[in-house]
Amino acid sequence: MPDADHDPFEERLADVLRDTGATFGTDQQTLAARGEVHGRRLRSRRRAAAVVGGAAAVALVGLGGALLLPGGQGDGVRQRSAAAGPAARAGATAPETTAPKTTAATVMSGDELVRILQKLLPKGRISNKDGGSTDHDSYASVVYDDGGGKAAVAVYLNRVQPGSQEARQTTQCPDKLFIVYDSCTSTKLSDGSALMLLKGYEYPNSRSGTKRWTADLVTPAGGHIGIQEWNSATEKDSPVSREQPPLDLPRLKALATAHELRAAADDMPLGDRPAEPDPGPLTPGGSISAVLSRLVPPGIKIVSKSGPDDDGFGYVVLDDGRGTSLVQVNVQLDTRGDLDDELFGPDAEVLSDGTKVVTRRQSGEKGISGIVWWSVDTIRPDGRRVVISAFNSGAQNTPATREEPALTMKQLKAIATDPRWHPQG
Incomplete structure (x- = not known):
């Protein structure tokens, strides 16, 4: 890549993708990971990504094979797994639902998002602050200690097409066939937002004891807030430092529904990704x-x-x-x-x-x-x-x-x- 296009953030993401198995040199490994992909967001969900302790924590996305990383909407950072291919059939029409027009779409800076995250967390010691943004995404992460041990907490903001498949699937609970988790709820809030709360693990078979609890909120305007928290100081390669992540489900919900985060997510631009076409049934015999x-x-x-x-x-x-x-x-x-x-x-x-x-x-x-x-x-x-x-x-x-x-x-x-x-x- 030419120097003009050099982006250290992209390099860090690439490193993590190698760790998580999201990008593979061969299709063999891609298919082996499909179950984990399916479990983590049931097809094209989990647009959450954050940098924790200097290493990006990327949630896999897209059972259809696509990975959307921060900045991945039209800026060359969008990665596809080896199994990915166009999901749309020629001649398919895009859904009529479109995003409400905003007069001044803006992306919150990483520094500002870090400040807001620090403000919204309960009283405790904050360290290892990190954040950043692209044309279409913002992320922030901190190491938080409420006295019970250090824990990584991360937030990611972007915006999806309202009413789209992506918007719906972002808040769907995963299939337990593919990933171990303790609980998951998906609810519709009074304002029309959809919220998913999941108590899961960093690894699909929970082998390390590292827990990863998440919240995903999608507003009627398409604003997406993704929260992740761990019971360790980083999402990987750190010892478990506490029995549970620091925020219980009510507090996790409160953070995901905070006005400051909702407003920032709703103000995000949709980017130049086209509206999702409806490919119709992929097989003539049904599902x-x-x-x-x-x-x-x-x-x-x-x-x-x-x-x-x-x-x-x-x-x-x-x-x-x-x-x-x-x-x-x-x-x-x-x-x-x-x-x-x-x-x-x-x-x-x-x-x-x-x-x-x-x-x-x-x-x-x-x-x-x-x-x-x-x-x-x-x-x-x-x-x-x-x-x-x-x-x-x-x-x-x-x-x-x-x-x-x-x-x-x-x-x-x-x-x-x-x-x-x-x-x-």
């Missing part, structure tokens, strides 16, 4: 999980599956009598150019209709005992991509329940290349 369920071989029981609103991603949990096995599918439209050369090289199998197929076998999520992950990645000449992955456990964040996934690689390939995923099928 991803519905199509996947019909393709499961006879004799294998479907224990559970994702709901009908699975938006390009769906799963089933299977049991053939030898233990549960998670199988999940991603469908993306018109991914030509983005992925073809990178993921489907000269060694890819090419079927008679031009579909390219790549199969992989590797270990599953780091730190989970005995997990293996098999996948079949396919892309058709029209750019439609279907990726199926299977695990030898009923979830990605739990130990293995069996030696191998319930479906063979041959069965996975048959499902991924089945014509029922395609409109002409």
